[in-house]
Amino acid sequence: MLLLTDPCGSPIAKVARHSFSCGIEMASAWDSNVATMVLLEALVASVRARIWPETSVRMTALEGLFDMTNLFRQG
DSSP, X not given: OEEEEOTXXXXXXXXXXXXXXXXXXXXXXXXXXXXXXXXXHHHHHHHHHHXXXXXXXXXXXXXXXXXXXXXXXXX
């Protein structure tokens, strides 16, 4: 199990195999999720790179189905 949490942590951290703490406070009136999004994007990119050989055929077929149905039309 993977946990992304704020600096205060989470009780789930006790059972998570991997736990990442991301700061969200900024010197402004709003908190920021930039650190969390950067970490999440890096994790997704890493997983994609590792499993792409197995999933590329399935993704190509899925994109072909989307093209046939015009479900996600471009422009």
